Amino acid sequence: MAAIASRLARVRLQFAQRRTWALLLLAVVAVLYPYLVRPYHLSLAIEVLIFAIFAMSLDILLGYTGLVSFGHAAFFGLGAYLVAYTTIGLTNNLAVTLPVVVVGTALAALVAGFFAIRTSGIYFLMVTLAFAQMLFSIAIRWSSVTGGSDGLSGVSRPAIGVGPLSYTFDSRTSFYYLVLAFFLLSWWVLRRIVDSPFGWTLRGIRENEQRMLALGYNTFRYKMAAFVIAGVFAGIAGMLLAQFFRHAAPENLYWTTSGQVMIMLIVGGTGTLTGPILGAAVIRLLPNYLSTYTDRWQTVLGLTFILFVLFAPQGIMGLIQRFRQRGERREHSENRTS
Amino acid sequence: METFIIQLLNGLVFSMLLFTMAAGLSLIFGQMDVINLAHGSFYLLGGYIGLTMVRRLNNFWLALVVAPLLVGALGLVLEYFFLRRLYGRHRHLDQVLFTFGLALIAADLIRWYWGAYVESVPPPDLLSGQVPVFAVQFPIYRLSLIGVGVALALFLWLLIERTRIGAIIRAGVADAEMVSALGIDVHKVFAGVFALGVALAALAGVLGSPVLNLYPGLDFEILILTLVVVVVGGLGTLKGAFFGSLLIGMADTFGKAFLPEFTLFLIFAVMAVVLLLRPSGLFGLEGA
Numbered sequence: 001m002a003a004i005a006s007r008l009a010r011v012r013l014q015f016a017q018r019r020t021w022a023l024l025l026l027a028v029v030a031v032l033y034p035y036l037v038r039p040y041h042l043s044l045a046i047e048v049l050i051f052a053i054f055a056m057s058l059d060i061l062l063g064y065t066g067l068v069s070f071g072h073a074a075f076f077g078l079g080a081y082l083v084a085y086t087t088i089g090l091t092n093n094l095a096v097t098l099p100v101v102v103v104g105t106a107l108a109a110l111v112a113g114f115f116a117i118r119t120s121g122i123y124f125l126m127v128t129l130a131f132a133q134m135l136f137s138i139a140i141r142w143s144s145v146t147g148g149s150d151g152l153s154g155v156s157r158p159a160i161g162v163g164p165l166s167y168t169f170d171s172r173t174s175f176y177y178l179v180l181a182f183f184l185l186s187w188w189v190l191r192r193i194v195d196s197p198f199g200w201t202l203r204g205i206r207e208n209e210q211r212m213l214a215l216g217y218n219t220f221r222y223k224m225a226a227f228v229i230a231g232v233f234a235g236i237a238g239m240l241l242a243q244f245f246r247h248a249a250p251e252n253l254y255w256t257t258s259g260q261v262m263i264m265l266i267v268g269g270t271g272t273l274t275g276p277i278l279g280a281a282v283i284r285l286l287p288n289y290l291s292t293y294t295d296r297w298q299t300v301l302g303l304t305f306i307l308f309v310l311f312a313p314q315g316i317m318g319l320i321q322r323f324r325q326r327g328e329r330r331e332h333s334e335n336r337t338s
Numbered sequence: 339m340e341t342f343i344i345q346l347l348n349g350l351v352f353s354m355l356l357f358t359m360a361a362g363l364s365l366i367f368g369q370m371d372v373i374n375l376a377h378g379s380f381y382l383l384g385g386y387i388g389l390t391m392v393r394r395l396n397n398f399w400l401a402l403v404v405a406p407l408l409v410g411a412l413g414l415v416l417e418y419f420f421l422r423r424l425y426g427r428h429r430h431l432d433q434v435l436f437t438f439g440l441a442l443i444a445a446d447l448i449r450w451y452w453g454a455y456v457e458s459v460p461p462p463d464l465l466s467g468q469v470p471v472f473a474v475q476f477p478i479y480r481l482s483l484i485g486v487g488v489a490l491a492l493f494l495w496l497l498i499e500r501t502r503i504g505a506i507i508r509a510g511v512a513d514a515e516m517v518s519a520l521g522i523d524v525h526k527v528f529a530g531v532f533a534l535g536v537a538l539a540a541l542a543g544v545l546g547s548p549v550l551n552l553y554p555g556l557d558f559e560i561l562i563l564t565l566v567v568v569v570v571g572g573l574g575t576l577k578g579a580f581f582g583s584l585l586i587g588m589a590d591t592f593g594k595a596f597l598p599e600f601t602l603f604l605i606f607a608v609m610a611v612v613l614l615l616r617p618s619g620l621f622g623l624e625g626a
Binding site: 129131133142295296309 | 420558599
């Protein structure tokens with residue numbers, strides 16, 4: 001028994017060491033990445049990182065709190081439009097645009113959440129979907145303000161600092177580093193949130209809201225807080241996308257965007273922060289490769305999604321875990337026979 | 339005054355189309371606890387099948403029968419091979435996600451086969467032209483849609499409230515496990531209700547095509563409005579679907595006529611007010 005235990009501990013340690021090395025390697029690759037690849041692949045990486053922030057934010061709602069929002073693009077698109085207005089009308093300085101996006105999306109999430117969180121389950125799903133479609137309809141129809149179906153163009157890349165000490169993230173490479181910084185910061189903040197007592201309360205609400213109520217938690221407030229946090233990070237992702245493409249488009253608000261981020265999350269695996277990152281990478285990169293073989297890549301994407309829903313509802317993370325458990329079990333049986 | 343009457347009639351027409359959609363969606367939800375996010379796709383598919391039949395055979399009436407039958411059969415197949423695998427307490431989200439995947443695939447395949455253009459369908463010859471109604475001229479086809487909607491509401495009401503099948507369906511809404519314990523094959527009931535629901539969506543697609551035209555993206559426009567209808571009316575009740583359709587159909591039509599830039603905003607406002615006062619909709623069961 002003791003031998004098995006020590007063997008297992010050694011395996012664990014090996015895993016941990018391997019993990020550290022892998023993360024270090026990943027960090028080096030991430031920093032050197034712009035100098036290793038062609039501009040096209042750099043753009044892809046920027047998009048993956050932006051959508052990873054977006055998918056992580058949805059996970060706070062869906063994966064951790066159990067609130068299924070089908071209108072998360074509302075905050076993504078709102079972030080894009082807010083930064084477009086501020087940049088075009090006032091300044092591209094992040095010290096101004098970022099607070100505008102954060103406060104704006106937080107307020108919108110408060111208003112939408114006030115109605116949505118009173119409902120639950122299927123009703124919540126429909127109310128969030130309707131909210132996003134409402135914003136989309138305003139973006140399309142109120143063209144004198146929103147630019148209609150063309151959206152808002154001429155969004156310059158962001159800048160920091162003042163006067164002679166200012167710097168604009170104009171080049172693709174510099175913007176990549178900005179997005180990478182935002183991604184790491186978002187990941188770290190969200191990690192802190194889900195590991196905090198607050199995060200565990202959210203999991204409690206997901207598992208059994210009645211019990212949390214009985215324990216004296218004001219679950220409405222917790223769900224509201226989760227809704228606002230998710231909305232703000234989605235808004236930041238939308239802001240980065242608009243700055244990257246120098247354009248805020250109504251599609252950023254459309255249900256296809258909500259659907260895409262939902263697919264990323266489900267394919268990656270809910271209830272973890274790594275899952276949405278993996279999902280964002282897979283779902284963002286897949287069409288690029290598929291489209292060279294077929295025009296029906298949306299169908300392939302939909303089929304992939306359905307297969308995951310039917311056979312691997314825990315997503316890629318679930319598959320990895322299953323694979324790893326099988327490995328550990330084999331380790332066990334080898335020990336027993338030796 | 340004349341525009342008001344015309345808008346009122348248009349509102350009724352649109353309400354009846356919404357009711358045909360919402361009744362199916364609500365039935366499926368009440369029975370299986372599944373929100374069918376592909377409901378708009380079945381609408382669009384029905385409409386396009388109708389379009390092809392009208393183009394090839396020049397027969398609107400045949401389209402009206404065949405499109406719902408074909409789409410209903412498709413519903414049976416989908417229920418049998420896929421949805422059935424997802425029944426069970428903890429897989430509600432998976433069912434919703436499955437129908438969402440279906441909607442994605444359907445949107446892509448429909449655009450592939452029928453193209454991305456706006457297609458208009460002429461109303462049948464028998465119902466073309468206009469008649470005077472309260473001092474305004476109104477298209478006969480649209481007027482007959484109001485009649486069809488009311489007739490359908492009556493038919494569904496009789497089916498659900500006055501027949502044995504309806505009793506089983508109502509019992510299934512209340513407690514599917516108990517129904518199954520009484521020796522009734524709930525899977526057959528589920529399959530039947532799902533097929534009926536999507537067939538109704540296809541019927542709405544054929545009926546609505548001369549009024550709303552057909553184009554990619556209409557599937558989700560219709561789906562959103564139908565969802566709002568059932569949220570406002572209360573899920574799983576025919577009465578809720580009917581009055582919810584009237585409310586949203588009127589709000590949409592009058593909104594488009596008088597506040598075109600804020601129509602959906604208006605509809606969302608209606609929904610918000612209803613949800614504030616009654617979180618389960620106007621006719622929904624409390625705590626449902």
